[in-house]
Amino acid sequence: xGFAVGALALAAAxxxxxxxxxxxxxxxxxxxxxxxxxxxxxxxxxPGMLWVLEGGALWGRKVGAAGRACADxxxxxxxxxxxxxxxxxxxxxxxxxxxxLDQRINACRADRQQVPPLAYESRELLALxxxxxxxxxxxxxxxxxDARTQPFLDAGRATFHRRQGQLNLACAQCHDDQWxxxxxxxxxxxxxxxxxxxxxxxxxxxxxxxxxxxxxxVGIRAVPYDFGAPELVDLELYLMWRARxxxxxxxxxxx
Amino acid sequence: xxxxxxxxxxRARRGEIIEIKTLISHPMETGYRRSELGVPIPRDIIRKxxxxxxxxxxxxxxxxxxxxxxxxxxxxxxxxxxxxxxxHWTGDNGFSATESATITVE
Numbered sequence: 001x002g003f004a005v006g007a008l009a010l011a012a013a014x015x016x017x018x019x020x021x022x023x024x025x026x027x028x029x030x031x032x033x034x035x036x037x038x039x040x041x042x043x044x045x046x047p048g049m050l051w052v053l054e055g056g057a058l059w060g061r062k063v064g065a066a067g068r069a070c071a072d073x074x075x076x077x078x079x080x081x082x083x084x085x086x087x088x089x090x091x092x093x094x095x096x097x098x099x100x101l102d103q104r105i106n107a108c109r110a111d112r113q114q115v116p117p118l119a120y121e122s123r124e125l126l127a128l129x130x131x132x133x134x135x136x137x138x139x140x141x142x143x144x145x146d147a148r149t150q151p152f153l154d155a156g157r158a159t160f161h162r163r164q165g166q167l168n169l170a171c172a173q174c175h176d177d178q179w180x181x182x183x184x185x186x187x188x189x190x191x192x193x194x195x196x197x198x199x200x201x202x203x204x205x206x207x208x209x210x211x212x213x214x215x216x217x218v219g220i221r222a223v224p225y226d227f228g229a230p231e232l233v234d235l236e237l238y239l240m241w242r243a244r245x246x247x248x249x250x251x252x253x254x255x
Numbered sequence: 256x257x258x259x260x261x262x263x264x265x266r267a268r269r270g271e272i273i274e275i276k277t278l279i280s281h282p283m284e285t286g287y288r289r290s291e292l293g294v295p296i297p298r299d300i301i302r303k304x305x306x307x308x309x310x311x312x313x314x315x316x317x318x319x320x321x322x323x324x325x326x327x328x329x330x331x332x333x334x335x336x337x338x339x340x341x342x343h344w345t346g347d348n349g350f351s352a353t354e355s356a357t358i359t360v361e
Contacts, residue, residue, distance in 0.1 A: 044262035
């Protein structure tokens, strides 16, 4: 019995032994061109800042039956929202599961401001998320895993390692095993979500991590999960945990 | 209303070449695309950008459908005197946005 449990633990450990060692982790920032890096680094050249500016305006706007703005409860976001994005997805006691930052914003809108939720990837939700995320720039990603979030982390890790779609590929096959090599003209990144929501030149717009994950799922010809689906939030949780300690860059710019 | 970001140095020496950066939110829809239902999406672009320095045109640009969304325009001018730099974007569907910045030349 003891041997069986020991063997099982060993098998579980070795199944994920391929994770990237901490010293070798690289943000997508490190593999992109000098020009794109310059665009991200300069706040007046970074198009993501347009959403941050809009989010700042929304932060102070009174809405809903309660006539309340985000700022009425949270005050100055530069202080109150510092580090918040770097620890999301985080556990929500009411939902009994981790929620992403945009879900948290929508929940706050529903509970405190009494307004309908903003649609995923809508300009307003991205703007508010970008504004909140901007307050964590430069901080280390700090996902705390406890007994409540552990099952969701495990689910996210399982999704990351599960082969899916017509191409029968798992996330890990590219992003753990083949990072740094070429996929057509692109360098395969390690898939650390250090800068979301981020501006992709390909999108010509700002997008969430879930949008990116859905792109990747379509790329392997799998049916993408819906926005806000538990599978995507769990995957987001796993990816943020996998990038723990790395510097948060939102709003980042990526090719 | 479009969101605009401009970066003009707050102060400069007389005769110095200064770099000005402008960024504006705009979809720059080319007019060549079709929606998922096959309906052509009408063109919606910024047509013209003008910068005036104390009322004098110092830079202008015509924009075309091949320019990406959220146009980022960087140019230089010579700091002659203290005053105001005014930026004006105009485009399809009556689009218009203005922004200004002040500069102190010493």
